[in-house]
Amino acid sequence: MPDLSRIGEREKLKPKAGDEPHWHRLRQGVYLGYRPSKKKAGGTWFARFYDADANRNARKRLGDYGTLSGHEVYKQAKADAETWADTVESGGERARDMVTVKDACEAYLEQKPGSIAEGVFRRHVYDDPIAKVMLDKLRRHHLKAWRKRLEQAPALVTRTKDPEKKRMKQRSQSTVNRDMVPLRAALGLVLKSGAPNTDAAWQEALRPFKGADRRRELYLDRDERKKLIKATCDEARPFIRALCLLPLRPGALAGLKVSDFDKRTRALTIGKDKNGNPRQLTIPQTTADFFELQVEDKLPAASIFSRTGGAAWNKDTWKHPIKDAVAEAGLPGAAAAYTLRHSVITDLIRARLPILTVAQLSGTSVAMIEKHYGHLVRDDAEDALATLAL
Numbered sequence: 001m002p003d004l005s006r007i008g009e010r011e012k013l014k015p016k017a018g019d020e021p022h023w024h025r026l027r028q029g030v031y032l033g034y035r036p037s038k039k040k041a042g043g044t045w046f047a048r049f050y051d052a053d054a055n056r057n058a059r060k061r062l063g064d065y066g067t068l069s070g071h072e073v074y075k076q077a078k079a080d081a082e083t084w085a086d087t088v089e090s091g092g093e094r095a096r097d098m099v100t101v102k103d104a105c106e107a108y109l110e111q112k113p114g115s116i117a118e119g120v121f122r123r124h125v126y127d128d129p130i131a132k133v134m135l136d137k138l139r140r141h142h143l144k145a146w147r148k149r150l151e152q153a154p155a156l157v158t159r160t161k162d163p164e165k166k167r168m169k170q171r172s173q174s175t176v177n178r179d180m181v182p183l184r185a186a187l188g189l190v191l192k193s194g195a196p197n198t199d200a201a202w203q204e205a206l207r208p209f210k211g212a213d214r215r216r217e218l219y220l221d222r223d224e225r226k227k228l229i230k231a232t233c234d235e236a237r238p239f240i241r242a243l244c245l246l247p248l249r250p251g252a253l254a255g256l257k258v259s260d261f262d263k264r265t266r267a268l269t270i271g272k273d274k275n276g277n278p279r280q281l282t283i284p285q286t287t288a289d290f291f292e293l294q295v296e297d298k299l300p301a302a303s304i305f306s307r308t309g310g311a312a313w314n315k316d317t318w319k320h321p322i323k324d325a326v327a328e329a330g331l332p333g334a335a336a337a338y339t340l341r342h343s344v345i346t347d348l349i350r351a352r353l354p355i356l357t358v359a360q361l362s363g364t365s366v367a368m369i370e371k372h373y374g375h376l377v378r379d380d381a382e383d384a385l386a387t388l389a390l
Contacts, residue, residue: 002022003024004024004034015035016035021033031047032047044061045062045064046110047059047081048060049088060081060084061106062084099134101132101138102126102132103135104135104191107189108182117182120179121182135191138187139199140199140204141199147176147180150180154170155172180206218334224329228244229241238294239318243337244343248363252270252273257303258298258299258301259301263291266283267281267283268281345358345369348361349369350376
C-alpha cells in the first residue's frame, strides 16, 4: 500500500486496471485514495469508509485540488476524507454530499465506476439545467422537460474531431430508453418514488417508451459468420472471432484483461459488463486454446483483444472494420457487432440449452431472454409436440 503523503512516491504511481485508485489507510475503516491521471500530471483523490453495520464500503470522489500543490494537496485531501467519514458514520452523508441531481449522478458512479452511465451523464446531464436542480425540489415537470430535450437531441452516427465529417440522425425511442436508464438508476438510489399521478412522482417522467426495444430479427448463421471472420482485416479478426465464440456484449469482450483468463482452469472472468456484476465462465478447450494465443507475451493488465499498438477496442473503432467486412462478405448491411451476440444466443437457444443457463452465460436476465428469444422456445415446443402425433 503506497504512502500518499510522500510526493515522490505519489508521482511514481501508475493508473490501475478499471481506474481503481491507490488506497492509503488513515485509520481503521477509513482510507484515502489517489488515481493518477493518464493524460497529465496530478490526479483525483477519493475517500473510502467501511460501514460495519451495512457491511459495505462507501466511497466519495474528492476532486483534484487543482489550486493546491505539494504537501498541501495531501493535507487537504486527508482532512476532507476524515470529515466525510465522520459524517457518513453519523448518518449525515445525504445532507452534506448529495444536494443536486449532479451529486446523485456522481455518487452513482462511485458505486459503478467505469460504467456506461459516465458517458450518458457527461453528454446529457452535467451540462443540462437538470444537473443543478436540488434533489428535495425535484419534480416530475423537471424530468419531463429534460426528457423532451433528450428526445430532441440528435444522435451522433460518426465520431470524429472534424466537425464537417460528423453525421447525426434523429434519436430513436430505443436510444432514448437506454439513455434514461442511468439517470433513473442514480435517482432511485437517493429518492423515494412519489405518489402516482402527482408532481412528486418524478419516476413517471422517465418511463420507457413501450415497444421501442423490438425483438432482434437479423441473424447470421454459422457459414455467414465464417465468411465475416474471413473478410475481416487482420487487426480486428481475433476480436470478431471471439464475438462468434461467446455470447458476450462487445463492450464486455473489449474490456477483458489478460488477468481475467486462467488457462489452467479455462475460467474467464467477465468483470466489466452492463449489469456491473462480475461473473465467471468455463470455456471449452478449443476456445481456451484461441484465448491462449491472444494472451501470449502480454502483461496481466493488458487487453486480451487489442488493436495494433495495444489500445483496447471500443464501439467507435470496431464498427468500421465490421462494416467493411460485412460489405466484403456480401452480408446484410445492417449486420453489426450486436448481431453476432444475437446470433450466438439464438444458436444456444436452438441447441435447447435451458433459458436460465443462456441468461447466465450472456449476462442478462431470464425475462430479457424470454422477451427476445421466447419465440424460438415456442417453436421448439411445437416441434416437440408434433413428435407425439400417433
